[in-house]
Amino acid sequence: MKPPAFDYLRAESVGDVLEGLAQRGGDARVLAGGQSLMAMLNMRLAKPKLLIDIMRIRELRQIERKGDAVVIGAGVRQADLLAWPDLAETLPLVALALPWVGHMQTRSRGTICGSLAHADPSAEMPLALVALGGEVLLRNTRRRRRVVAKDFFAGMMLTARADDELIEGISLPVVKGARVAFREVARRHGDFAIVACAAMKIPTGVRLAVGGVADVPTASDWPQLEGSALDDALNTFAYELGARDDVHASARYRRDLVRMIGRDLIGEVLQ
Amino acid sequence: MTRLKAEQRHAVRFTLNGKPVEGEAEPRMLLSDFLRHQLGATGTHVGCEHGVCGACTIVVDGMLTRSCLSLAVQVDGCELKTVEGLAPSADRLGVLQQALRRNHALQCGFCTAGILMSLDHYLAKNPAPTEAEIRDLLSGHICRCTGYTPIIRAALDAAAELASSSKETSDA
Numbered sequence: 001m002k003p004p005a006f007d008y009l010r011a012e013s014v015g016d017v018l019e020g021l022a023q024r025g026g027d028a029r030v031l032a033g034g035q036s037l038m039a040m041l042n043m044r045l046a047k048p049k050l051l052i053d054i055m056r057i058r059e060l061r062q063i064e065r066k067g068d069a070v071v072i073g074a075g076v077r078q079a080d081l082l083a084w085p086d087l088a089e090t091l092p093l094v095a096l097a098l099p100w101v102g103h104m105q106t107r108s109r110g111t112i113c114g115s116l117a118h119a120d121p122s123a124e125m126p127l128a129l130v131a132l133g134g135e136v137l138l139r140n141t142r143r144r145r146r147v148v149a150k151d152f153f154a155g156m157m158l159t160a161r162a163d164d165e166l167i168e169g170i171s172l173p174v175v176k177g178a179r180v181a182f183r184e185v186a187r188r189h190g191d192f193a194i195v196a197c198a199a200m201k202i203p204t205g206v207r208l209a210v211g212g213v214a215d216v217p218t219a220s221d222w223p224q225l226e227g228s229a230l231d232d233a234l235n236t237f238a239y240e241l242g243a244r245d246d247v248h249a250s251a252r253y254r255r256d257l258v259r260m261i262g263r264d265l266i267g268e269v270l271q
Numbered sequence: 272m273t274r275l276k277a278e279q280r281h282a283v284r285f286t287l288n289g290k291p292v293e294g295e296a297e298p299r300m301l302l303s304d305f306l307r308h309q310l311g312a313t314g315t316h317v318g319c320e321h322g323v324c325g326a327c328t329i330v331v332d333g334m335l336t337r338s339c340l341s342l343a344v345q346v347d348g349c350e351l352k353t354v355e356g357l358a359p360s361a362d363r364l365g366v367l368q369q370a371l372r373r374n375h376a377l378q379c380g381f382c383t384a385g386i387l388m389s390l391d392h393y394l395a396k397n398p399a400p401t402e403a404e405i406r407d408l409l410s411g412h413i414c415r416c417t418g419y420t421p422i423i424r425a426a427l428d429a430a431a432e433l434a435s436s437s438k439e440t441s442d443a
């Protein structure tokens with residue numbers, strides 16, 4: 001199908017975007033890489049009156065190291081971040097997860113922040129943001145605010161972003177010498193995850209974050225558990241995520257994957 | 272800041288395979304439709320219009336792009352490359368195109384334009400790809416006819432031929 005009619009605004013500055021959003025609120029949509037939004041327009045799942053194209057704004061295209069964090073602007077495409085020479089050293093978890101986001105032909109256009117704004121429950125970047133405890137940098141005409149990952153995702157494709165706010169960027173903490181692991185099961189490489197897991201060693205033990213099961217990516221921190229104590233913890237977590245049956249997989253299969261992949265990844269980061 | 276009204280047609284100008292082109296589009300017109308219906312460049316195919324099948328893949332400013340997930344007005348001033356730009360002349364096929372033909376890498380040909388664009392773009396940057404890399408690249412395309420194996424063979428074949436021909440020129 002074809003998109004419904006809308007006005008198109010090619011923004012040249014962040015001010016242009018914020019003004020457009022302030023004027024039209026819920027009737028306006030930011031157009032970033034278009035890899036989710038354009039499909040939704042073609043299917044008429046979204047019918048905005050105004051599209052605000054942010055991809056010609058140079059100041060949003062920065063990847064910056066700021067102290068113990070990396071700040072990624074709204075105009076940074078997934079392929080740009082993958083090609084960033086410091087990625088593996090500063091954000092090893094993102095380096096592992098990003099190649100799983102769609103295909104080379106969609107990463108070339110899709111942005112990091114667009115994936116977070118879209119908030120698909122199986123998407124890899126929201127999972128990485130939650131696992132790392134990153135922050136989303138929001139801005140409207142009146143104020144700027146930062147929202148931590150676990151408060152940002154409010155439900156399936158729902159976030160804490162207000163209609164008049166632009167995600168200006170995100171901030172991801174750089175954890176020195178972090179031990180991380182990532183694994184995903186999907187129908188084909190590049191399809192949305194049936195289950196995706198990220199594990200990270202933390203000072204008090206280990207963190208496991210899971211995407212594709214609950215409505216939002218969910219992290220849980222545990223002390224260093226072993227044997228049956230670890231099995232029990234994984235089993236409880238798998239049930240707490242409230243898996244549902246859908247066309248891709250049964251709830252039971254999803255719980256199984258959480259237990260199996262979780263155990264493997266925790267073993268990997270703690271060894 | 273440029274604001275284009277929904278109900279009006281707006282001038283769109285860009286470079287297509289090295290030549291300047293122009294036409295008119297409402298903001299909602301997809302780039303794939305603009306290429307095919309406004310410019311008559313029907314080499315780019317349209318399958319799903321969801322970004323999934325890859326038939327409409329082209330190159331915009333050096334980026335692989337689903338033309339069904341782009342608006343015509345978005346590419347104003349950009350440089351586009353489509354399948355029509357691959358052959359060295361009207362009556363000759365390029366190395367990659369010949370390799371697909373030799374390896375029976377197409378039947379109906381519906382997917383072929385998009386696959387050619389992905390492979391052409393990828394091989395230019397990665398002249399010595401592995402089979403695994405080609406498979407990963409092709410995950411962004413759906414072909415209902417060939418089962419992919421001959422496409423992979425053709426890609427590796429083309430890479431080898433391009434490598435040896437560039438070696439010859441550099442030796443010369």
Ligand SMILES: Cc1cc2nc3c(=O)[nH]c(=O)nc-3n(C[C@@H](O)[C@H](O)[C@H](O)COP(=O)(O)OP(=O)(O)OC[C@H]3O[C@@H](n4cnc5c(N)ncnc54)[C@H](O)[C@@H]3O)c2cc1C
Nearest residue numbers: 030032033034035036037102110111114115117123167322
């Ligand atoms: C074939 C295919 C396979 C895919 N597979 C995966 C996958 O496996 N995993 C995955 O995670 N994704 C996948 N995707 C989606 C991914 O490619 C998108 O890039 C991503 O979901 C959205 O990013 P975008 O920049 O394209 O955003 P857009 O599509 O432009 O926007 C998406 C939404 O976010 C909003 N938005 C975007 N940027 C901002 C901002 N800065 N501030 C406020 N709102 C904003 C838009 O208004 C819109 O509502 C796939 C897409 C395709 C076509």
Ligand code: FES
Nearest residue numbers: 318319320325339
């Ligand atoms: S028509 Fe564009 S990806 Fe299928």
Ligand code: FES
Nearest residue numbers: 378380414415416
């Ligand atoms: S040749 Fe028919 S779909 Fe690929």
